[in-house]
Amino acid sequence: MQLDLASDAVPLQPPVSTRGWVRAADRTLGVAVEATAASLVVAEVVVLLGGVVSRYVFHRPLVWSDELASILFIWLAMLGSAAALRRAEHMRMTAVVGMCGPAARAFLNAVALAAGIVFVVLMLHPAYEFASEEMFVETPALGITNAWRAAALPVGFSLMLATALLQLFELARWRPILAALLLGGAIALGLVALEPVLRTLGNLNLILFFVLGVGAFVFCGVPIAFAFGLATFGYVGLTTGAPVSVVVGRLDEGMSHLILLAIPLFVFLGLLIEMTGMAKAMVGFLASLLGHVRGGLHYVLIGAMYLVSGISGSKAADMAAVAPVLFPEMKARGAKEGDLVALLAATGAQTETVPPSLVLITIGSATGVSITALFTGGLLPAVVLGAMLCGLVWWRYRSEDLSHVRRANRREIGRAFVVALPALALPFVIRAAVVEGVATATEVSTIGIVYAVVAGLAVYRQFAWRRVYPMLVATASLSGAILMIIGAATGMAWALTQSGFSLSLAEQMRGLPGGALSFLLVSAAAFIVLGSVLEGIPAIVLFGPLLFPIARQVGVHEVHYAMVVVLAMGLGLFAPPFGVGYYSACAISRIHPDAGIRPLIGYMLALLLGLLVVIFVPWISIGFL
Template identity: 70%
Template sequence: MNTPINAATSVAHGSGQPSGSQARWLGQLDRGIGLLVELPAALLVLAEVGVLLVGVIWRYLLHSPIIWSDELASILFLWLAMFGSVVALRRGEHMRMTALVGMLGPRAQAFLDVLAMTAALAFLLLMAEPAYEFASEEVWVTTPALDIANSWRASALPVGIVLMISVALLRLARVGRAADVLWAALAVVTTIGAAVLAGPVFAGLGNLNLLLFFVVGVGVMVFLGLPIAFSFGLATFGYLSLATSTPAIVMVGRMDEGMSHLILLSVPLFVFLGQLIEMTGMARAMVGFLASLLGHVRGGLSYVLIGAMYLVSGISGSKAADMAAVAPVLFPEMKARGAKPGDLVALLSATGAQTETIPPSLVLITIGSVTGVSIAALFTGGLLPGIVLGVALGGLVWWRYRDEDLSHVRRASRGEIGKAFLIAMPAIALPFIIRAAVIEGVATATEVSTIGIVYAVIAGLLVYRQFDWRRIYPMLVDTAALSGAILLIIGAATGMAWALTQSGFSNTLATAMRDLPGGVPVFIAVSIVAFIILGSVLEGIPAIVLFGPLLFPIARQIGVHEVHYAMIVILAMGIGLFAPPFGVGYYAACAISRISPDEGMKPILGYLAALAVGLIVVAAFPWVSIGFLG
């Protein structure tokens, strides 16, 4: 997972930066833009919750469906995605791969951060006119239920792009050294100019352009620290403009399609739900019960960590949020019992990988949106694979802590366990209510997220009496920022996937994968290796959007069940996500735990081996994934 990295704010201060009155003026302008985008973004999250909740109430309680609720939610959703993208850019929270950049010195990192922002600005400038043209043409399309011009929805694209251009310019003016900005601008302009001059050469290369733009180009940009969404966008825009005759407006249309899928409406709602669970104390209650149950056995709190991550995983939409909800509760006591910091962060990372298939994982929802696989089936199929990997991790925990000294640990009484269970019961019930509602067809993944939000609010107010109203606005803004970062990646990756498909690459790949010697076992083995690598570089959502539409039909053709294949690739990506030295999820776990990455490098090898054993079991026995589908 390329977890959000605050890269833009890491630019080193030095000569050539604004000072005095100019700096104050720029600071005031930045705060003004922040208010201009953050308040609407927060209100749009609330509006989405309200509109979808009204739709659920009218449909399931009053049996009188509101025909325009989904359409209005879809219109608001694109505006939320674009405003959230602006907030994420202003905060420096668009997802990046910084493994190589982090190895460089402060000055080199500062320049590459400026280069990343300059390249993002170039993409936005290139897309501004096509986005305006796209929105202008949508004025002739009328929405079926509300009977309004579709340009009301499509206008979110040019408005969001213009706001992001303003943010990028302001960020460069505020935190970039003048020399760095000048050299970065020169590098970007020179690269674009050289590519334009070489246009006739690209036109004659055929599908070799796919290697140049989507492998070499994307690879260089990603490893230089450019945000993933803008790396995808620049490569796709360059390919379509220089190697084909496709107008840029088509790319805008594909991005719009990718970001507007109705299933993705659940992304911001589950992100907000996860923050509510942490704020109301529900996560702490779950962990407290598990600790009272297992805290007296050798390695007991490690088992609690595995179980707690299983319960809370997938609800927040952010693996970092899942880890942040659990680690601060458990780690102090685990350290007091003699656990080594490196082992703690290694196990935390491993549990992050273990729980990637636990519904309502956003990766599962994304797979359903881009491949057409039933989300209810994915939610059902994802539960048992997580348990299999949890058992594998538990076996290693038993071995490592078999000699742990527990003479100073008091075993909780039955009364204390019962009291902890009663306290935790409303919190423990929530994940099962969410999953059962989707699996049983009571509500869609989008609708059930609103039910979860209402449940969490009621539990926080009436049961746990822990509800800080002052945190709601920052939580709404955080939700919009994370959602915008995710959705912009999906939009850019959708455009790239469309370009790959139109080039004929999908047919070539399908033929190559289908003709692999060895049949299904070799296909699955190659997929595992490929998605481990992709998981360490791209993160689950963009990798699935890019390669899901290409590989899932192949799996179906050669006889691999789609749900089984989904579990395999998700777990493989999870291992890559948390495997150092490139897995960014590992560094997120280190940051949350405040433990040096060096300390966990050796202990995590054993946990990665345990995860690999669990993945092999899941891959070898399809029943683990599809046995309960009926």
């Protein structure tokens, strides 16, 4: 959540002495939360790696390892979410906020801050009740009360509330904050007063809360997780007879799938790849092969993103690993900044299906589709879209002057290959371990982490120990932001299902003229829009459980359907004006967004053509299953 509350008006701020005390308290709390969250990341790696070694090396499985990892995981999710709140890393759409003037922007940022505080306050008491009830449940392997696990929810929400209030006193300009609180209070009182009327509206409430309400929150810049949570809390509390504590239960359920533990581990692995120089070695080898051909470094960018995406699973980590290595030389060869950032964004969309994609992992968790099948099916669709991008690069750079570029000889290429070999092997090790059933997606991430650490220390001799702690904190923060969205979206999906909306949607989608093909085309169009507004993970958690069963009923293979919706969401995620992935690419490249708009249109059309090929040719997705 961002706290840019600049205003033309003279702010009413706390006295300097008070602000100093608040700043010190915020810093102390932040250090404690971040250090604990970073320690939990390390603990998860140790526990899961110990389970893998015990099972496959000593043939003595640790029956309690998964249970302990699950307990630590919910604490990591909640503390990471608190850290993300302090670091302004909760996912939000800022396109509309950025278009506003200073006064309006200050007000909208105040709305975002107030919405976050209200969400946390509403969740605190139900979370405490939920944890209290879990005291009477005993875990099967460790034999301890499940309250040790459930206590993460009230503790995490308490820390989030303390963090938000401290930031409010430290940074807030009171006029926009008071205006936002008054507006929020008026809306809340109005809804409470209208409760008898709302209970008679039936499914019209879905439009009121989940279309108008969520839409207003998202476009005002409220973090997506809080927007989902507030809408669900309001819908359950004001229009149904269910207790509001069910929202906490669904949030806990959404964040508790052990397979989601792969998210923080792959995020950390991606950061290790960049820090140890493995990404640089891969890019260097590809550049030695293709750097002398017209548009060669653009082909290298496409190939490098494919390889790095297969390791990190995080789009931001992918782009941050590749762009700083390639862009200086590409600019020296005359490439325009706008074309560079446009291609970087396009490759981000292209590689969304490359395993171990976090979106694929989320699909497996939300819909029950085999992770192994998704990992296998995701490789070729990304190649098809990459080929489309390469075709456009060839056309745009067919007349590039490379008279000043020296071609690498065989010896230099061989040396670059030897240097890059340990890095090039990692994606294949990860995929082979999952596909062959040697380890789960979660377990293989710990193997990758150990592999990267050993390669960094022993092969590349590039391992900055001082960067490890910031990387662990960044991992916990990003993971907490993602997992809070998944939890809130799970609650929202439950509300949609209980309302009967899923059955109505299924009937309408089954009734589309044209059968399976129409279903795929409509789904692709819908997920392009959803990807631009909600991003991939919350859209999948919301609509995956509803649409995947329909896909099976109309005769679409679930892996084929997964590839279509993931690629469609990728297009939306990286397409301006709302796609936040494009602005991430601009921030990483340090290039103004306006520069990349025009060249990006061509790349997006190429990706759209590739998506249509994937839709019309199912074999691309399921031919190797």
